[in-house]
Amino acid sequence: MTSASPVDEMPPAALVRPRPRGRPRKTAEERDDGNRRREVLDAAARLFRQRGFDASSTRDIASAAGMRSGSPFYHFENKQALLAAVMQEGMRSAIQRQNTALAALPEGASPRERLAALVRNHFEVLLGPDSDFIPVMLYEWRRLDADQAVAITALKDAYEAAWVPVLTALHADGQLAGDPALVRLMVFGALNWTVQWYQPPGAGKRRRRATLDDLTHTALQLFLKAA
Amino acid sequence: MTSASPVDEMPPAALVRPRPRGRPRKTAEERDDGNRRREVLDAAARLFRQRGFDASSTRDIASAAGMRSGSPFYHFENKQALLAAVMQEGMRSAIQRQNTALAALPEGASPRERLAALVRNHFEVLLGPDSDFIPVMLYEWRRLDADQAVAITALKDAYEAAWVPVLTALHADGQLAGDPALVRLMVFGALNWTVQWYQPPGAGKRRRRATLDDLTHTALQLFLKAA
DNA sequence: CCTACCGATCGGTAGG
DNA sequence: CCTACCGATCGGTAGG
Numbered sequence: 202m203t204s205a206s207p208v209d210e211m212p213p214a215a216l217v218r219p220r221p222r223g224r225p226r227k228t229a230e231e232r233d234d235g236n237r238r239r240e241v242l243d244a245a246a247r248l249f250r251q252r253g254f255d256a257s258s259t260r261d262i263a264s265a266a267g268m269r270s271g272s273p274f275y276h277f278e279n280k281q282a283l284l285a286a287v288m289q290e291g292m293r294s295a296i297q298r299q300n301t302a303l304a305a306l307p308e309g310a311s312p313r314e315r316l317a318a319l320v321r322n323h324f325e326v327l328l329g330p331d332s333d334f335i336p337v338m339l340y341e342w343r344r345l346d347a348d349q350a351v352a353i354t355a356l357k358d359a360y361e362a363a364w365v366p367v368l369t370a371l372h373a374d375g376q377l378a379g380d381p382a383l384v385r386l387m388v389f390g391a392l393n394w395t396v397q398w399y400q401p402p403g404a405g406k407r408r409r410r411a412t413l414d415d416l417t418h419t420a421l422q423l424f425l426k427a428a
Numbered sequence: 429m430t431s432a433s434p435v436d437e438m439p440p441a442a443l444v445r446p447r448p449r450g451r452p453r454k455t456a457e458e459r460d461d462g463n464r465r466r467e468v469l470d471a472a473a474r475l476f477r478q479r480g481f482d483a484s485s486t487r488d489i490a491s492a493a494g495m496r497s498g499s500p501f502y503h504f505e506n507k508q509a510l511l512a513a514v515m516q517e518g519m520r521s522a523i524q525r526q527n528t529a530l531a532a533l534p535e536g537a538s539p540r541e542r543l544a545a546l547v548r549n550h551f552e553v554l555l556g557p558d559s560d561f562i563p564v565m566l567y568e569w570r571r572l573d574a575d576q577a578v579a580i581t582a583l584k585d586a587y588e589a590a591w592v593p594v595l596t597a598l599h600a601d602g603q604l605a606g607d608p609a610l611v612r613l614m615v616f617g618a619l620n621w622t623v624q625w626y627q628p629p630g631a632g633k634r635r636r637r638a639t640l641d642d643l644t645h646t647a648l649q650l651f652l653k654a655a
Numbered sequence: 656c657c658t659a660c661c662g663a664t665c666g667g668t669a670g671g
Numbered sequence: 672c673c674t675a676c677c678g679a680t681c682g683g684t685a686g687g
Contacts, residue, residue, distance in 0.1 A: 253482065253570060255482030256570075256571075258664075258666080259667080260664090268673085269673050269674080270666095271672080276672095279666075280665095280666065339624075340567070342624075343479065343480060343483075344483075378649040379649035384649075384650055387618040387622075387646065389621065390617050390619070390624075391617040391618040392614075392617070393621060394616065394617025394620060394621055397617075416610065419610040419611060420606075422605040423605060423606045423614055424651075485681060485682080486681080486683080496657050496658075497683095498656080498657070498660095498682095498683075498684075501683065502656055503656095507682065507683090657687085658686085659684100660683105660684085660685090661683090661684080662681105662682100662683095663682090664679105664681080664682105665680080665681090666680105667678095668675100668676085668677080669674100669677105670673105671674085
């Protein structure tokens with residue numbers, strides 16, 4: 202700009218007149234710092250997923266969280282750290298859900314039943330409610346720096362570790378064919394790619410759309426040999 | 429900027445002294461417009477794949493093609509049109525390769541052999557030499573406008589159309605299980621996701637890395653039932 | 656295709 | 672967390 206726009210960040214006139222210290226008062230709960238941080242995180246996750254990291258400005262995120270443009274930087278050092286936080290929160294939540302899903306299985310659950318639980322939970326994490334975080338992790342890897350990538354990779358490895366014994370058992374049992382390392386990557390590919398095309402069965406349903414149970418069933422049919 | 433940088437686009441001093449009309453003369457072949465356009469396209473594909481669309485500036489692309497910053501706009505109306513051109517060129521080439529691969533099959537090739545040819549060709553298109561175009565198409569969809577998306581979708585549908593009868597035949601034959609529409613999407617997911625992790629067997633091979641034949645073999649093992 | 660720019664937007668910050 | 676702002680970069684263009 203040749204001369205910085207003088208009304209760049211002026212608040213609405215209604216707010217500036219009786220000098221209400223910037224913003225309407227929030228309740229104690231809303232003003233809690235951790236809470237506001239969480240709102241920034243949620244807004245960032247949603248925008249990063251919808252438009253991508255680079256196409257989401259920190260101003261967009263601030264606005265979506267009901268803040269002024271500079272305020273996200275009170276909670277996060279920079280935009281990249283916000284991205285890393287979205288990914289970390291996504292993985293933390295995903296690992297927790299996965300542990301819960303596995304713990305809910307009956308004692309002597311078969312490898313097949315275990316895989317069904319893992320796949321179903323994975324679809325929930327990718328496509329269910331509050332599912333913006335993990336897709337961001339899957340599709341915005343490149344924006345992390347080396348240190349951040351290491352930290353997130355550790356979480357991702359922890360998440361995937363639960364799959365290894367299940368896939369190994371199925372392979373040993375003849376229900377899953379092919380080099381297990383490559384098979385695991387391809388299975389995750391088939392599952393993760395749903396983010397690109399899946400649309401939940403909403404109100405405007407011309408044809409019947411697939412549910413997450415449908416996806417799970419189809420995936421198991423596709424991958425596993427014996428019934 | 430408060431005052432536009434005055435040396436913003438100055439050429440190197442060596443070029444400015446005896447006034448050689450900006451640039452060293454190119455040979456007739458290099459000066460051909462279609463050729464230069466192709467160089468822009470190739471540079472854009474490579475950068476869009478490596479860094480993503482938004483993270484690749486038109487200046488980066490110009491520089492990679494040996495041009496000044498404004499020159500890509502002589503060949504393409506804007507950056508988005510350049511992206512669409514990358515995708516179109518990718519699909520044009522992919523469809524041509526696929527037709528060639530199918531035509532090379534023996535007369536009575538089985539559905540299994542046909543699938544192997546399709547999968548192997550798909551890996552070539554995704555991961556082989558000159559494979560920047562299709563990954564860009566897969567991962568930069570969101571940057572297209574509605575009209576561009578329609579045009580590219582038509583090409584993508586044409587490419588995928590060749591798979592449908594093969595998958596249908598395998599399903600009818602009991603070699604492929606699950607709802608064919610969902611199965612097709614999951615198969616493409618498993619294949620397309622390789623872009624995220626596959627690294628070709630290069631010089632620095634600690635362990636032996638998978639070849640495209642390995643990937644093809646594993647994919648068929650994973651998806652198909654009977655031997 | 657280069658030169659020489661422009662207007663807009665963006666990430667980020669000092670100070671309160 | 673808001674105010675008011677900065678420096679940098681970016682897509683794009685007129686004219687040659």
